[in-house]
Every structure is written in structure tokens, then in C-alpha cells.
Amino acid sequence: MLNYILRRIVIAFFMLIGIGIVSFIVIKLPPGDYASRYEGYLLARGMSQEDADRAANLLRQQYDLDKPVPTQFVLWVKGMVTEGKFGYSFAYGKDVGVLIAERLPMTLLIALLCHAISTIVGVGLGIYVAPRKYGFMDNLWAILAFIFTSVPRFSLAIIILFVLVFTFNQPSLLSFFSPEYVFAPWSFAKVVDLFKHIWPVLVIAGLGGVARNLRVMRGNLLDVLGAQYVQTARAKGLTESKVILKHAVPNALHTIVAYQGTVLPYMMQGELEAAIILGLPTLGPLFYESLVNQDIYISGSLLLIYGVLILAGNLLADLSLAVLDPRIRYS
């Protein structure tokens, strides 16, 4: 088992390097080097040619843009690991690492909240509909699950925004807290206020997750309910709820655990989509802005961050599955 865990970690490490390389390629792909784009940006702002030249050269030196590309990659990775230096963003005038540090915690919080809620709700609904196979509620939830995964999330965000702004006149969406809570210490009221601001993102990113968890849980539970030991449990005269909750559900859950690695990217992408429309200060809008402004160090670094988060999620799912389910062979 230890062997298996170590091997998974080693594979994840190589994946990480691969993701780093792809992110770096995205940084390098646009024509011209980053400093020349920075120079163009400064010139557009009305800076004189010499000053812009000097600033660009300074940037080149500072971020090693004058070195050969493989060296640049190694230095880029080294900068991230040792100093937290991801590259320079001219639109924000800061190192990208600082920007990420500002926004990452909230992004993670939202993604995890969303993940937790949609798992609990989805699994719960799955347990509810599975014994009612092809009944009214089962069919209803099957159709709803289809709809949840079919509505484009960005349009859902627009509709929610539209309703909030024009029907309920709730304008303060573009931040995590109402003005009076921004600097207040954490309290119950502040948490409530936070939820008031992030619930649309939770709903939009979560609906698809609910639908997927529901379908997976329903399928598994139905498989398990057909097993002979369940029949034995019924024959012993146990109540149906006990049969389902104590005997069937625990054996259907491990697939859900394995499935979490697949749902996580879906959540992250949902959060990305919703946050861009709703303008919440998470990583999503930052990523989009950087793509529009060609602020390429942000794009590349965030691509890397997204890749790492999903990789970590997959790894955690695999490892917890290995711990939870002794039947898995690790050859």
C-alpha cells in the first residue's frame, strides 16, 4: 500500500512538471517576448521611448528574459518554488505571486464549499431516488439532472444577476462582503454576509455537481441493492431503511470517493465561469482579464495553479480511496 501511495505521488510529480511545461509554453507562445509587450504597454501610456526601453530591459534582467528558453523555464520554476515569484503583471504592477496569494484562499474556499454541498446533496438525493427506481421522483430527478448539466453556467449567472439587480435591487454583488463588514473581524453576521454574496456562485457551480453525484450514487446504489447480501439482510427482517442506510450505502460510497477527482475540475470550472460573470474577486476574473490584456504571466501561472489544484484533488481522491476500500489491489 505504501508502495502504491508512493507511486501515485511520483506520477503526480511528473504530471506536475508536464503541466508546468504546458503553462510555460502558453506564456511563451505569443509572438515577441514579454518585455517588448510591456514596452508597448508603457508607450501606449505615453512614456518616452528611452524610458520604456530602460524599463523593459530592467524587466528582462529581473525575470531572466534574456536567457535561453530552457534556462528561463528552470528559473521560472525556481523563482516560484523558492521565492514565490511567478512573473510580473504590468496591468497590476505587481508580481503575479502576490495577486494569487490575495485571491487563492477565497477561490479555494468557494470551490471546496461548493464541492462539499453538492456532494452531500447529490449523494443524499441519489440515496433517496435509487429505491424508487423508475418512480415519479426518480424520473423527475433524472430529467432535472439532465437540465442541470445542460444549462450553460454563464447564462445561469446572467439570469441570476439580472433577477438580483432588477427585481430585488441588490447591487452589492461584486465583492465578498458588504461595505460595513469588509474590515470587521470574523463573526457569525460576517459569515452570513459572505454567503449572501457567494450563493449564486455556489448554486451555479454546484448544480452540475449535484446532478453528477446523484447519477453516480443512484447507479451504484442500484447495483449494490441487487447484491445477495442485501437480500439476506432483508430476509433477516431488517427494516428497509436499515437495509439501505447500514448495508447498501456504505458499499456504494467508495465509487463516489473515486469520483470526486472527476467532479473537482467541474467545480473549479463552474466557479471560474460564474465568478467571471458575477465579478467576484477570485482567480477566475483575474484569469479572464489577463487573457484579454495579454498579461501572459498571470494566464500561465493561473493555468499552472488550476492544473495543480486538480492534480492535488485527483491524488487525494485516489489516496483516500486506497485507505477506505481494502478491496482495491495495488499491483
Added chain:
Amino acid sequence: MTAESAEILTGQPIAGVAQPIVLDEAHESYFQLVWRRFRRSRVSIIGGLMVLILVILAIFADFFSPTDISQIDLKSSFIPPQQVHFIDHEGNFHLRPFVYNYVYELDPKTFRAIWAEDTSKIYEIHFFVQGPEYKLLGLFPSRLHLYGVEEGGTVYLLGTDKLGRDLWGKACEAGRISLSMSLFGTIISILFGSILGIASGYYGGWIDNVLQRFTEFVAAFPNLPLWMALAALVPKTADSFTVFVGMACIFALLTWTTLAREVRGKVLSLRETDFIMAAKEMGASDARIIFRHLFPNTLSHVIVILTLTIPGVILAESFLSFLGIGITEPLISWGLMMRNTQDIQALGQNAWILTPIAFIVVAVLGFNFLGDGLRDAADPYAAK
């Protein structure tokens, strides 16, 4: 050797042995079996119809739109959906549905310009009327439109956008890009995925190992962020065709992994079957085995995955176009039409510009339903 086994070996009837009576049994082909099973699922039939309707609307968009779909008329900007009436404002019933024109009026209280119905003249809706000229399928000049009103009247059933274009006609036309691009991208990804999947499953060994690690790596990549990053790299100045092909390739780049895995699994199990063994023993080349025997047997799975991949691409395409980093004018897709809704002010006063959502939802639902039904039907020999 008995007579029966001799007959089996030689294929020749042996004298003195009773010939088995061969009934002229109606034989059902694979596709008949698939169709029979598919037909039983009502949801997948509905899904298929939804897709079919959208495809027809897209191909014959000019016919279904009462106005010229490329027309821009700033004077009729943001007209609300025109209501179809049967009863006029005097209370008389008309058998033929009609619309009133919208005229610009100043709201006496707010002094804001608003569109109001002009009830002085009735415009009856006629079907199969002659209207603006267009080229059917881009080839045959025609003037026939599904519906329309007489000269001087307008009929915008879904309203108009900022540039005064009929949203209904525009949405039909947008389907051309949205559907063809996702189909095109998915087909590229299917080709790539099948080739890798078959190679991986058929050759096995280190090839399998390398390809599997590669597939895993691509599958682990976050789709949407990478799509966004790559789409943003497509130059804004590129011509329409380049943008179309470029976007399709970007979508293909990350969607082939599911298929490659499925095909590999299928090929792995097929590789050990008797008929592949027989083909090998007879000295068939690898290419012949792959293209004549393995590929046709994985085709049903490929089609299922194709159908189930398309909705994801439609959703991603619409999101990217909505953000302005996907399809750009003069091409038009549903996502690009939604771009107008980014202006929350315009959206607040003209909520009908949200209607392209309905087209996206119908397309995605349709393909999902269809794919779900096909997946059940693809393996008709399995006991249900």
C-alpha cells in the same frame, strides 16, 4: 469421421443424409437491432428530434427567417418580441393571426423612448410568402419564406437586437456555426482518439504504456482554463475560416481522451476474440485487421461518445464566444449572440436578448438525450 462433420468441413451436402430445412427467416441486421432498441426509449427519440429540428433550422435559416438574415437596420434596434394576435384592439376576432407594428414613442412621464404597438393597422401573417431574396444552401436563389407580413409591416417574433436584426432568424443562422463547429471539432477529436485508442489496445507493450500515460496527462489538464488560454492566442485579425478551424482544433485537443480510453478497452477485449485470431492466422496485415475488423466493431461506441462530446463543446464554445475570445464577427454563434447581454443596462431594458440561451439548452439537452439512448442501444445483443 461422421457424415455431419464431413459436411461441416467441406460445405458439400453428403448423399444419404437428410438435409436440414433452412427457413427463410427474416434476418435483422445490427442497425435494425440498434434502431429497435433505440426506438423504445422515448427520451432519446425526443433528443433526436430536438437535434434534427435545430439542424434543419440552421441549414434553412434564410427560409425560416421572414427578413434577410444579414440585414442590419439600426432604426429597428431593440424591438420587443411582437405579439401574435387573434383579437384586435376593437375586440374583433380574426381567423388569421396578425401583428401590430411597433412605433417609437416618448414616454410622457420619463421622456424615455419606448416601443409601443401601433394599433391603427393590422398586418396579417401569411405562410410561404415571397420575401427578400437569398440563396438556398448557398446555391439556389429563392424568395420563399416560411412566414411573413405584407410590405411595410415587420414580424419579429423574438424581438430584435441592438443592430436591429431579427433574433429568431439570427439564432437559426447562429446554429450553423455552433453546431458545425462542435461537430467538426468532435470529429477531429474522434479521429485522433480512435487512432490512439486502437494503436494502444492493439499493439500493447511499451506503445500502450506510453500512450496511456500521455492520455492520462491530457485528461488531467483543466479543460476550460486551457481552452480559454489557447483561444485567446488565436489572433483577432485572422480571417473567419482560420478562426473556425483554429477553434475546432483547440476543442479537439482536449476532448479525445475519453474516447481513446473506451476504444482501447474495447480493442483489448476484441484482440483475443476468435475472428481477430483467425484474421491474423490467415496473414492479414495489421492495417487490414485494424481498418476492416477492429474499427468497424468499435464504431458504435465511437458514435455514442461523439454524441456525448458535442454538448460539452457547444457549452464551451458559447462561453468562449460570450467572453469575446471565441468566434468573432462576421461569424455568429449562440454564444456570440449572448455577448450583448454583458451590457447589464441593455439587458435590463431588453430582457428578450436572452433567448439564445434557449437554443443552447435545446441543443445540449438534445445531444445528451440522444447520446444516452444511443449508448443503451449500441450494444443490442446484451440482455436488458
